[in-house]
Amino acid sequence: MPRMGVSIRFLGGAGTVTGSKYLVEHNGQRLLVDCGLFQGYKQYRLRNREPLAVPPGDIGAVLLTHAHIDHSGHFPLLAKQGFKGKAWCTSATRDLLHVMLPDSGHLQEEEAEYANRKGFSKHHPALPLYTEDDARRSLKLLHTARPHEAFQPLPGWTAHFSGAGHILGAASVLLEVGGRRLLFSGDLGRPDDALMLPPEPPPAADVVVCESTYGNRLHPTEDLLAELGPALARAAARGGTAVVPVFAVGRAQAVLLAIARLKARGDLPHGLPVYLDSPMAVATTELYERHVGQHRLDAAQCREMERTAHLVTSVEQSKAIAQRHGPKVILAASGMATGGRVLHHLTQHLHDHRAMVVLAGYQAPGTRGALLAGGVKSLRIFGQQWPVRAEVVQLTAGSAHADADQLMAWLRSLPQAPRRTFVTHGDMDAADALRLRVEHELGWPALVPEHGSTWPA
Known part of the structure; x- marks a missing residue:
């Protein structure tokens, strides 16, 4: 049987700033980087109830860059629907998830109960995606790794986290598989953030998946x-x-x-x-x-x-x-x-x-x-x-995200040019603006992937 190359399937965070999920596949093995809920427009939120493109039980491992719900909030549902592997994150992210995921389940139960009591839901009855108990059960699958400590999420796959700033525990992820080095930025913080440390310089990679929340904007000089x-x-x-x-x-x-x-x-x-x-x-x-x-x-x-x-x-x-x-x-x-x-x-x-x-x-x-x-x-x-x-x-000064110039500075600090840059986790205007800058200022091949699309790594 021929060996299959490495591919990335964009199951969320593509053309939108929510629902981040990136499925990496190689030789029949599957790993999910981030597992976020969709928020915002109804057509995005409806995706939360659609079956995942692959059965959750066929996914071998999950890597979570940080605890925000648009990056982690789908995980209890993944576990409820059959995921049995390990989910890796930093220790601070694990501590946050022990707070945030049960809360997410509890809020969904409250909102479903309120909708049923008041009769304003189109679903009869309104049901939560998952419950607080579902979320607590999923926490048993969490495992931690220290920043810069190499670990094996799957046999033959190596990963390590590096600091991304943004929020407590947030990390970028370097994944090495099938002779490829894939770097996922996660959400990047600001170098001048009052609370968080600046993002660490990125390691060399063949493929970079970079967020673009503020890909078309600069933060004001006012603090x-x-x-x-x-x-x-x-x-x-x-x-x-x-x-x-x-x-x-x-x-x-x-x-x-x-x-x-x-x-x-x-x-x-x-x-x-x-x-x-x-x-x-x-x-x-x-x-x-x-x-x-x-x-x-x-x-x-x-x-x-x-x-x-x-x-x-x-x-x-x-x-x-x-x-x-x-x-x-x-x-x-x-x-x-x-x-x-x-x-x-x-x-x-x-x-x-x-x-x-x-x-x-x-x-x-x-x-x-x-x-x-x-x-x-x-x-x-x-x-x-x-x-x-x-x-x-x-407010325009309170963002915990890197702005367009700061995203470009992070990309510029890569030790060498990647073969391809995927621009994700941004509204279309922001994502495409950052793509253009990457192509014109850095001379790197870059694209904004469509939701559900699969690309070779």
Whole structure:
């Protein structure tokens, strides 16, 4: 039987900034790099319920670059549907997944129950993709490797992680199989991030799969404090509530750190109440102290970040926030307002002209966050339309993603030119803009793969 070459099949993150899944195949063996949920537009979200292109039981291993749900959130479903292999990640990513994946299952159960109770789902009954119990069972398949430590995810396959910045535990992955070296960037952070260390220089590779979330944009020179401080001060001065949708991992902590520094230098009232209303974000914030050395903060700074907010975990505590009058800041997941407790806070405050919604990061097309950023006059939540009278502020300085120039700098630092560069995990405009820069400035063959397409490595 002839030996088969190495190929990559793009099962997510192709032409969109969500659902990252890259299937690497060689000699009948299959490995999945990332296993993310699709978010945003309905046609993307429907893919979450479609059968995977290959039976999950035929996949031998999974490599997870980091814990964000658009890179890891499909994993409990993969395990539920028959995946039995090992899923490899860094130790910090494992710790985050122990928080995030059960939370993802719990939220899906809550949303399905609410939809069934209120009768606004087109499915009868509405069912979660997976449950909290499904997610907890999948955690037993996680295995860890240290950065730069070679390991064998499958017989004859070698992999190692290197630091990607972005969020706690995030890594790029170099995979060596069939005489090919395949480098997956994962999501790359910013060299100047206030919280995370810069991405490490990439190793040599024959093929590079590079994210392009900000492939057509540059970050402003203004920092997060200069942008966030005046906005929150404005809301506080008029007695309004600022609702800040945040990703529980990374963005919540960056905003907390910024608020702590704004209060310390007197740009915000020291007594302005701040609530972190997300059990997952609370648990994640505590993990930063456990993993000192993998980010820019020392143990004392981690504790300062935690003390900045009232940490809210129970549903009763969350409901009680609405009863407190006067100015306040509420940080709650999810970061694009696709689900979670932030939806309840939005229904409480969107109608109030004194209130403010602070969008702290990238908003994928089709999400409620993107609709708010686009200036909608009403927003559909829980099957109802809610009028938007609150001020909406889109921050541009808070992103944890490398911008276009920073992505190009990372690619330029490769020791040698790859044979091919695949540009993924970006909206089409961003992905194609980065592809053009790679071709014209670096002279490398580059393409934006289509969803479901297969390419030789």
